[in-house]
Amino acid sequence: MSFYIAMGARERKxxxxxxTVKAGVTHFTVYNHMYMPVSYGDMLAEYNRLIYDVAIWDVAAERQVQIIGPDAKKFIQYLTPRSLNKFSIGQGKYVPICDHLGNLINDPIAMKLDENKYWLSIADQDLLYVARAIAAEKGFDVDVDEPDVSPLAVQGPKAEDLIVDLFGEHVRDINYFWFRETELDGIPLVLxxxxxxxxxGFELFLQDSQYxxxxWDKVVAAGQKYNIGPGAPNYIERIESGLLSFGADNFPDCDPFEVGLGKLVNLEREDDFVGKAALQKRFNTGVRRSLTGLVLDGEPIQPNAHPWGVYAGEKRIGKISAVAYSPRLEMNIAIALIDSNYTDIGTELTVDDDAEFYKAVVHELPFGKRWRSTNPTESTT
Amino acid sequence: MSFYIAMGARERKxxxxxxTVKAGVTHFTVYNHMYMPVSYGDMLAEYNRLIYDVAIWDVAAERQVQIIGPDAKKFIQYLTPRSLNKFSIGQGKYVPICDHLGNLINDPIAMKLDENKYWLSIADQDLLYVARAIAAEKGFDVDVDEPDVSPLAVQGPKAEDLIVDLFGEHVRDINYFWFRETELDGIPLVLxxxxxxxxxGFELFLQDSQYxxxxWDKVVAAGQKYNIGPGAPNYIERIESGLLSFGADNFPDCDPFEVGLGKLVNLEREDDFVGKAALQKRFNTGVRRSLTGLVLDGEPIQPNAHPWGVYAGEKRIGKISAVAYSPRLEMNIAIALIDSNYTDIGTELTVDDDAEFYKAVVHELPFGKRWRSTNPTESTT
Structure with a gap:
């Protein structure tokens, strides 16, 4: 089943x-009220480009929530359960954000641009207005806005060489999740x-949307020698690597513990933060559900268009959010959120896609550990 | 340019x-993280069905924010600048909601189900988490959740007869924006x-998504004698009628005054509400921009896929959010948000769709006044 996406003024381009149109984009999603490319029509080529060469991704829909003001540090610390004691200018940190009930409502990268200036590079949920409301009601002295900042990603093993060609050798010294404010032929950006x-790979946070x-053209031109081509956040690779897709993998009432972000919840903190009491209570109760990998039997499976049911015998115990055939692993792999009683490696389960049943076995996440160790950018932060 | 919509677990069905698939839907948008039908591939047929017969619309993406608790009344009153002094159980009211800076961030229908129970039937922005944050920070004793409620609309001059056939003669007594909790063959809903x-027309707020x-089938079966067919919120009719499309017509920094909702902002209220000080300041300063109608020269225009520029001479003075050819009016009509200095009826402007220029003339909104007066459901509330 294929359907067209309606285009109008309600979503942003x-x-x-x-x-991306010139490059042949075929599929869009809507992410933070913006059209975001998902495919250029050749899934395998896009996967191979990411795994072996370098791909260029329009991820401008990863919008920024900018926090500026004398209370910026205090405020961002109040927003997230993660302790940000050691947080340097030029550094990014993955920060779960919860509501006051302890539900995960976003999982941005927080970027510290200055002592009083931060960006939250957000997943698909309107965090801007939540943050603004909390700041106002709690009396933090900050301005909360969406700046004109639009990330462009280059991903893949040849991305670093490409970025060196564009920006110079110094970029090799940038550690994972660290950044520098710079420019490319006068175009202001954060790298x-x-x-x-x-x-x-790298993300280029363009700071002036007219460019x-x-x-895009400058990056593509420099990337010719590295076989650059268009791509998008990759359905297969993200399952292999166990990357959380906020909004897909979780349920609206999931807490960070359930989706594997428990180590980023610092309950021992003395200061208060949004959801602290609720998270403490959930922690004491224990985790009901857990994200896990599944390997599915049978012929190569096409990516799912909706969540699939997961069963232990007759009992529904959770959902698969993403399933696909991995060309590297040569097996059908999935990310599932299931009852924590069934997450032992090797547990046999059943999966239902509404049309047929599959046998499934619980597998560790990420699937790709055997090659992750060779990846210099690997990091859990 | 046509593109496919990517389908996955991140959006809800x-x-x-x-x-809707069985009925031949061709185009979807994403609205409140849910796929929402926009077209079944025959724009004129869908328009005619709405104007002359009756259309069935899947508007489940119009999600509800449910507020329950001892402070529900106080809390909902704090959320909106509109005074809700006279608000009866069984009544709905159109309530603009602003952030603390006075920007319009949603324009729901508030429905009073009980003294301590309300729904906000929202436009495409995550109001749930904003409301929950404000309630928690300000200490209101309420629960804020999204219930399992999914509206299905029947719209058009024959909608009332159809609803009478399904629910009985009593529905003729329901006034505009009033509702009754009822059921259809055991299916619980709010009508x-x-x-x-x-x-x-009517909206059927289904209260159990498994049905x-x-x-849908029951409504379509009963609607055969009225020529019922599938449709969706209609691009042409909403321009004719001057209905605000939140997110399309406004800019993120627009206040209610600028989009024609000033009469729903009750600054004389003695109690505080979100954005009060900012709105008072904006009211005193005066309105910079206004929503207005435009009539464009030339051959019938296809609906726009993005905002178009509006110019007075060389000066850019705003944007068109929606433009289409009206078969009834036999002219190209548009909704524009422009500099308030140029909104006199008859003002001549220029419009730019990035490819060519059109002459345009300012027209009153709604365009359809001449037939609105015959519409028994007309109301500004």
């Missing part, structure tokens, strides 16, 4: 929109070693 | 999804005279 894959297509 | 058109396709 990315500054790279025209470039961070990051991106939603485990293949290594979107110019920036 | 409506309880009516299978029915409200409402919907995002000015052609009259989505059953409910």
């Amino acid at each position: 990315s500054p790279y929109f025209k470039s 961070m070693r990051s991106g939603w894959s485990k293949q290594g 979107g297509d110019v920036l | 409506s309880p009516y999804f299978k029915s 409200m005279r409402s919907g995002w058109s000015k052609q009259g 989505g396709d059953v409910l």
